[in-house]
Amino acid sequence: MSIAPDDARRDTQYLYRTMREFVQSMDDTLPGKFEITKEGIVHDMMAPVGPHELTTLRVRKRLEKVMPEELVAHTGTPDVEAEAEHIMRHPDIMVIAEADMEVPASFDPRTLIAAVEIVSRSNPDNDWVSKMRDYPLLGIPVYAIFDPRTGSGAVLSDIHPTPNGPRYATRKDFVYGEDVTIADWTISTEGLPRYA
Structure with missing residues (x-):
C-alpha cells in the first residue's frame, strides 16, 4: 500500500x-514545560529553580535597559508556533516588538528578533541540541544560550541553508563575566x- 503525499501531509497535520491539544491540556496540570519539536513532545519535568529564574530576570532587565522602548524582552506566554513546521516552542525570553504581541494566539516566530534560553539542569540537550536545530528552522535570527551549569554560553546567528535544513552559521561563545x-x-x- 502506498500513501499519497497529500495523505501523508494530512496525517502529519493531524x-x-x-x-x-495534549500540550495545551497539560498546561497547569503537570509541573514543568511542554513543547513540540520535530521529534515529538518534549517535557522538561523540573520546575525552574532559583538560578534559572534569576538568570532569566537579570538578562531580561539588562536587555530592556539597552533596547528601544518599543521592544520588549518578554518572558510570559503565549508560545512561538510555526504550524507548517509542526513546531511549538516557548523561549525563556523572547525579544519582540510590542506591536507584534498583539495577536490572538501564538506568536509568529518570524516576528522574534531573538530567543534567549537559560539551560535547564534537568534537560540541557533541549537547549543545546533541539532548539539549536528548531530556532533557525523557525526563522528566529538570533539564539542566545546561557548555561548556569558551566557559567558560559553562546550566541548563534546568520541562518544559512544546509543539507539538513537551515542552521546558524555564526557562533560566539562567552563565559560569565564577559559582555555579550x-x-x-x-x-x-x-x-x-x-x-550549585
Missing part, C-alpha cells in the same frame, strides 16, 4: 494538532548565578 551581544544590544553577564 498528529501535530493532536500533540498540540544579542542582536544589536550588548549586556553584561557579570553576577549571573550558577547551579
